[in-house]
Amino acid sequence: MSRFEPKKPSLCTTGPLSNASVRESVCVLHGIIMSCYGPSGRLKQLHNGTGGCVLTTSQSSALLHGFSVSHPVLKILIASIRNHISCFSDCGLFTANLCCNLIDRFLGLNVSPHTIVKISRNLLNICVAYLKSEQCACKIAVDFSSSKTLLWLAFSVLSSKPACMITTQEANYITTLIVRAFLFTVPNDVGPNVILGRCVLVPVEGQTVMQSTVLAGLLIEMPEFSLNRVLPSTGLPTTNIKMALFSISLSGDFSDTGDGTVGVFPGVVPEIVLLDQLFILGKQLVNDHVNVLVCQKVIHPSLKQYLKEQMVIAVDRLGAALMGPLIQMTGAQPIASLSSISSNGYGSLRELSRMSYGSKHFLHLIPFDTSVCSFVLCNRNETSLQELMRTCQAAEHVLQLTLKKPWVLLGGGCTETHLAAFVRYKSANIHSTCLKELQCSATDYKVVADCFCRSLESVARSLEHDGGEILVDLQEGHFWSVPPDACLDSLWSEVVDQCGCGMHKKRDGLEWSVLGSQCQPFNPQSNIEERTHSDQLILDCFTAKCNGLQVAIDTVSLILDLSYIVEDQN
Template sequence: MSRLNAKKPSLCTSEPLTKEAISCVLSVFSEIVKSCYGPTGRFKQLHNGMGGYVRTTSQSSALLAGLCVTHPVLKLLTASVQSHLSLFGDCGLFTAILCCSLLEKIRALNVAPCTSIKICQHLLSLCTDYLSSEACGCRVPVDFGSSKIPLRLVRSVLTSKRACMLSRNEVDHISTLVLKAFVLTISPQNTETSIAFGKCLYIPVKDRRAMDSAVYPGLLIETPDLDLTTELPVRTAPSCAIKMALFPLSLSGDLSDTGEGTIFVHRRVFLQAEVLGQMLNLGRQMVDDGVSLVVCQKVIHPALKQYLKEKNVVAVERVGAAMMEPLKQITGSQPMPSLQFLSPACYGRLKDLRAESFASKRFLHLIPDDPVVCSLVLCSRNETAWEELRLACQTAEHVLQLTVSDPWVLLGGGCTETHLSSYVRHKSCAVTCSTLENLSCSRAEFQLVADSFCGSLESVSCCLEHDGGDVLTDTKWGHFWSVPPDLPSRSDWSDVVQRCGCGLCGPQQGLYWKILQCRSGPFPPQSCIGESSVTSADNPVLDCFAAKRNGLQVAIETASLLLDLSYIVEDRN
């Protein structure tokens, strides 16, 4: 009998945020996410120590999924950001940077953590109330009766994902396709209270230009073994629907597909012949029922395929489990529960079948009456760029769905963060005595935490500048501005600034700037939405309202949770 090792005691760490080890871990993580932020963010390569697949990315969803995090504090932080991304799809880097920055600044204050947490929660409420109010100067309404703002929103998402390697024309083309695909997936059965969306499938085509990408209503199924020019069924009339049978079971005739139990085989019975006869009987019944298309998740017996081909029935095999739900959606078919009994009620219907080809790939195009499913053929130069592009398109699609439910967008390019910071600074100077009493803090403590809160918002905007240039904010709208590096010391900023981060505002007479994060007098930021229309601006940068608002809440609440952490107990067994 082997000797049992004594159980090790748990490791208890008190006040973990005060330890140097966690400070180093948070600092490294903060630098990683900060350097990825924005359309000029730097790439990160993810791979394991044994080599293998290398992922080049700057997107938070791919980055956090590829990081191996071991420290409990960092695990909690990354889990919070990933939970936000699973629900909202965007603003993951914003959330992570804001949380790390707030932790760093609050820890440096001589204010009790419980007091800091209460003040941060108060300031968070101030921000969310302002963002939801009619007086908000960084919120733009979205009218889906026009494609202008939704298209600019999609474009903003794509341009922020630098590893997609898209030119300006390619961004415009892909943005149009994503918006078109989104419109195709809106269910016609929507009501005033609920909105249902279909599915967009992304079809990879490598080694082609992004400008070759295209969107198709319905479903594209790759069929390399079919000669679709001669095998497509002939429609007797334009109004006739194409009948389809869908099989989740294998049609190969293998005994492993007959289910559990014991099989008794009589003498002089040839099992293969019996199975083949059963397959052919199945084919005859489908032909008699007028089926023109048979789709199988797994394998179809060669003899059955040949029989169906002779009867001018298209047979498609090995479509995979992922395609079953979209096939059910667009055809209304129900997967056949058994090979012994075919129910005509399970058959689906299609409006048309067509053959499509892309590069060296051949596809069967299934066209339904109501295309709540569409196929977006995405072309890219290589596999890495395609993966990034697919992820970016999925993010843009998710952002559009969120915007339908919450039809607002926020100004992007760092302008919402600096505008919010200016608003909070202005409100913090006029905090009432009753508020201080409710928060159980002094005015000095409130001001210290408020400065750190605003500085954290501004630090997110500062991360957009990766080339050493100066970052400014104006004293009228509170927008973010960037100037090139290595300017002469006596340069006038009005001569070098061009547009603010969101692209809505330009330099004008009487507009003044200051270095971001430098102390200056507070001011109430004005709205620029009425002065320059978003629809007339040249490629404005916009952010998803729902995603950024939730990211703000997650960042502050996660930082508050970590600040309130007194002990970490680790089981070392």
Template sequence: MSRLEAKKPSICRSEPLTGERTRASLAALRGLVTSCYGPAGRLKQLHNGRGGSVVTTSQSAALLAGLPVSHPVLKVLTAAVRNHVACFSDGGLFTAILCCNLVENVQRLGLTPTTVIKLNKHLLSLCTSYLKSEVCACRIPVDFSSTQILLSLVRSILTSKPACMLIAKEVDHISTLILRAFLLTIPENAQEHIILGKSIIVPLKGQRVIDSAVLPGILIEVSEVQLMKILPIKKSDSFKVALFGVSLSGDLSDTGEGTLLVSYGVSLENAALDQLFNLGKQLVSDHVDLVLCQKVIHPSLKQFLRTHHVIAVDRIGVSLMEPLSKVTGAWPIGSLGSISPSSYGSIKDLCIAKFGCKHFFHLIPNKTTICSLLLCNRNDTAWDELKLTCQTALHALQLTIKDPYVLLGGGCTETHLVAYIRHKTHNEPESVLQDERCSQTELQLITDAFCSALESLAGSLEHDGGEILTDSKYGHFWSVQANLPSAVNWPDLLSRCGCGLYSSQEELSWSFLRSVRHPFPPQTCLSCEATGSASTLTLDCFTAK
């Protein structure tokens, strides 16, 4: 998408939201995010105009990160979406589309901002209260004794990101791996307050997706040359580990600020090497088997350790320091002085693993909640998108521990809420009018604008010109191809609703989305059928939505 205008610095300005410039900017953002929404969403290619890589994505996190905006209203909206994604990982496009639709709809009403805000807050509280209630018909409790619902949730997240370029078999494989990785992060003896572990995603680009795997512990990539110098690795009992966060290169870059006084005739290089060798002697005398360094280890120290059968691995990076500390139980050592015995840790075993053309040290822990998800995909672009999607899915699974529910996806929750709100405000307007001190007309206008925003959000799932219908019993979302004949028998054309829960073979009646009809009460209290067919459902993260 080309820039509508050159980027300008932020300025403070007082003008109504109904201005033409504001409307055009909102429409442009809405069109962008709407076109990316859902499994059939269109991909966007982002380039900064000054060189660098091209990002192909349909995810809000990547989309907004590469999309600078200058209009103040858009800055507020995109900041809100980024904050939502930072908290929940999922639902960024959902939030952006709903916000744009709401703002555009209320612009046309001509009501005071106070009235608009007050009534929209009330309708929003109606939605959230209903979704949290026991009678909610679009909420399914998560049964942790079964994997069906959790797998359906992960599968729904994966299939909603077309840039991952996964076929059905690959979606099933990655879904299983993500769920397995999530389960490995849960402590075996979990109490009331659970502290989850971490899943580390290890890249392996250019390989088949089906070659992806989950391993307990940590994988550290090493070169083949480095591996040949270390082999063979044989030990009957556990490995004693020292973890260094300070450089062992022997340079003076880590001495900090200040003046360094050096006596005449003293060689700084030799003094640094002597200190490193003294450190190495202590490691050997303490029977350390494995030295891991975040930064660089001096070649002479490496050779010294190797001759004493100590394995030394450097340049592991800051991102692995915390997981390594948890896996080994070692405290990161931050100086070259004497080492406290309590700083050491241990691992159950150390072995060599080869995946594709890469070699790894596999640190197998005694007992831990850290695992490695070795993630493969065909190319860099597809891998980057898959990594982001896997992180989203893992976070969604973690959120189910706090709120053990999922919502029906495929647009069904949105259309069901529309039916619920319209019926509620039509049949019980007195409580709203009394609490919010507004007129019946104002309530009706805001209700129509709010429900229209939800309907437009559900309609954003259709990108090929098809028609969208809702049934008058459950209020669910149904999609059908475009250019229908004038006389049509809906059960012959429809299969299942958007979430997959209900079949068209039931005795249902349908009408087009946004068509005028009398408000009806959608059926509440989800039947036990939902749990039985959970493996085929399209689901959304409860907390994120």
């Protein structure tokens, strides 16, 4: 008899945000996020208390999945950031940094949470409307007739992850491969039902980064002895190799019958019946002139031997992950039955070959359609290879998002400082009609707007980890970094070189102010004629950053609206 325990009453917490422990927890999380932010962010090592794998990273996707939190407020915050990352792959640290900044500053205001929420949503609308407008001076259009902007964007994602442990030369090389792989997946045809191809990452540990490459088609990893046994030296056609793809097991075992039963007549051996059925299947494949049989699961050794004698290559244990790319590149329809096979369901390959990288050996399936490619990604050790894989996946997703919305935002802190200057200028000239709609005073509006702007500026300031000063120019609102060893008694023009995104170099007529200091609000403008940008711009994904901004405001609004927390303690 099981032991009976009375249910514990639920724990109800009133005014959770007034609890000092909550603010301390948010502060600790904020410190972790800020210290990881940007190209010079500090790495974090995550491991559990009972041993196991140690994760070294500064990437939000790995960081926020690597530790757990107990307080409901932090659970809401981290769940929001994780959801953003799962949809956009980029700007996770930006979103978390801004969210923590806003919570910390808003909780210190003597303004009702309801009023803060209404005003912050109004400020968000101002930002989004400005970013989407033609007058926005912190975004640039992507010209797909040149790969330059795509290379800048991919390099910006790659260079912001120091745990990849790669040099500038290696970063440039991997950037080129990322863009090349992305262009492989973009179809040549134009139409309403066109879909992107697939890029399959193939990690190889222990090789140098410069040995990475991108190949059209699919690489299937196999032991060397299996590869030698499977791939014949002669007998394959030189072109139009016919392929059959099975999604069911060809091992000759009974499939799972669930709760049902199987009735067997006396004298009938199920295994022999199934094996006979497999041989009938094999004979049909041979009669249909199939050259390659690929199975997601296991193929019976006797069927393999029969197919080998008939000069048919049999590849099993493909796995579910490669089924989608293989279907897309060959046009094969996965066969899920041993009895009915339609000849229309076969796919085709252009060529087969074998390849080796380090200690790994692969069967290379080369298609006629190059929309599927394999990205062989090499790095020196497991930790840096895993981080590089996550980064390349994020960069590929960012390029796909840019294909849908062909804009990019200026990176290096310049978008944040530019937006802060724009919002501060707009809030200083707020119309009485807007205040009436929001049902708030001008004082409350300006106080909340100031916290909003300072939070954006604080996110930009988080890029500096070595004690250097941060400036903002009073013309275009860009981010300028002063080296930590510079003499602050000198003129600002003597200690700065170019802005954070690389769009502007120092020039006559520019004025600067310390970021966050009191200065007269100004409307940041963009002077096209004065753009003397370097050969490398730092860029951010437009879609990911806009969504990150909205997620931060929505999450803060939700947390500020919390009045009670009810927890089930059973």
